[in-house]
Amino acid sequence: MGRTLAQKVWDDHVVRRAEGEPDLLYIDLHLTHEVTSPQAFDGLRAAGRPVRRKDLTIATEDHNVPTTDIDKPIVDPISRAQIEALRINTKEFGIENYELGNKEQGIVHIIAPQSGLTQPGMTIVCGDSHTSTHGAFGSIGMGIGTSEVEHVLATQTLPLKPFKTMAITVNGKLPVGVTAKDLILAIIAEIGTGGGQGYILEYRGEAVRALSMEGRMTMCNMSIEAGARAGMIAPDETTFEYVKGREHAPKGADWDAAVAYWKTLPTDDDAVFDREVIIDATKLSPFVTWGTNPGQGAPLSATVPSPDDFTDEVDKKATEKALEYMDLKAGMPIRDIKIDTVFIGSCTNGRIEDLRAAADVLKGNKIADGMRMMVVPGSVRVRLEAMAEGLDKVFLEAGAEWREAGCSMCLGMNPDKLTPGERSASTSNRNFEGRQGPGGRTHLVSPAVAAATAIRGTLSSPADLVGSN
């Protein structure tokens, strides 16, 4: 019987397989950052263990770095101590670290693909749940906890039980104005935040094949919001084209050997998935969240649901609780929800294509009175590329703030936060209670919807702007 993409990549990394034990899986690339690594390095030190493969490990400073005044010392002493700990640890253990100010610095899931470190058919882990992003290349990218970070540092392996596989087939073409973000939000609403638990997802079908690598990364990034530790897309010419020529991409004969291998990875025609979900792309429209988990979403054109719309007691109660936290009334049009903060950035939507999409909408417009709009590129390279294209000027002229690279308001570990009661339209990945700052309320949206919302002051799509000026 044929195998799925996930099974092939998995099988090619099994170091040891024994009855009654999890598989011991080899890890091709280990990405680290300041937040989930200090206790792991302490563990190594206490046990007197070295890092097994420094050459397969990289570090960057992203989660709590400031996005202004990066040439000055970090004001928050606790953030500073954590960054300093990473610098000491990486130096002591011999790992390359992209420090704040380095041109390679940025969000961990942005920098690995842009430098060519992320390639098809790899196993990639990081102490960050959005490591699923790297699945866009046909790799298994998985978020891990700090104990596992220590395990990978010490052994370059992880003991893991094989996952089940789920095909998510998106048939047809996405309508104009509907993006990868809208698609993944609709998928999460469909299968639920627990729907992917125990599975590796594989996104397939015409609409997925038509996506750019950046759109594919947006989709795979949010696999974890559907409960799946990893989400994948089979590598194809779009993938090879993206990887080719990048700094860490294979060269010469290695390139040919790599491409020949990568072409063997797509799921065999006779492979069987444990579960299949079919989505009709042609029926989708811009999609946003109204609640406090990423599964609580609806088309922008819909109304806020009522707890009575759900039959399941748990869903009913969750909806009631979410509406209370979000201060929303059942039945109100989602387009009437007033927004005071717009955040564009994060590992979900902080790449150059996302900034271009937002700038396209903003060009020649001003953001609404009283609106705060923050644009935070995902990496220094994205920032420089955007500036070379003049996107920074579009944002500044519209009245937005143009920031330095980092995770920023996606999780509010640095000073970029919502204050209690503030309501954001955010291109990030989580709308949990207090995620962007205690008491803050988050609506997850695409970059185009974020930009249109900044102009109109209420949740909007670019189509709403036509004729309104």
Next chain:
Amino acid sequence: MDKFTVHTGTAAPLRASNVDTDQIIPAEYLKRITRHGFEDGLFNSWRKDANFVLNRPAYQGVSVLVAGPDFGTGSSREHAVWALMDYGFKVVISSRFADIFRGNSGKQGLLTAVVEQSAVEQLWKIIEEDPSTPVTVDLEGQVITAAGFTTKFEVDSYVRWRLMEGLDDIGLTLKHVDEITAFEAKRPSFKPTTI
């Protein structure tokens, strides 16, 4: 890691689904570089509410948490496990756990016991009627008992063995270091390196 065989303690009902790790411990607490002392961050925003279950006098000293489905979703932060353990929890019972949270718990010795949602409802009823009810979680028999109510629970067999033996995962893997070295010798030359 301490061995885990049987645990008996009082339990708190957490009547919520989708308790994400941002709720278990907010990002602000993730700036610490130590592995202990996270108990003050546990359920930080909910604990500001005097009526939150862990603030009620009847539920002081609990060591078992009985939660709604999809517990531990979201961020991979192991700090969520550390905070629960630092607070004194030894077991979390739910009908569904997020994969990364369950993995992190297994590494640290926090038992995640999976039961049917109907059993969660039954346990909620028992510990709400009498918060002093001792709840016994027997890892060997994979059974939970409380006030005459008994239910089986699921746990990964390998994690169960490791918890019962109190074994360190890295030590176990390093026993196979020769196999890792042999695997490395066969890796294709086109695989990327960071330096």
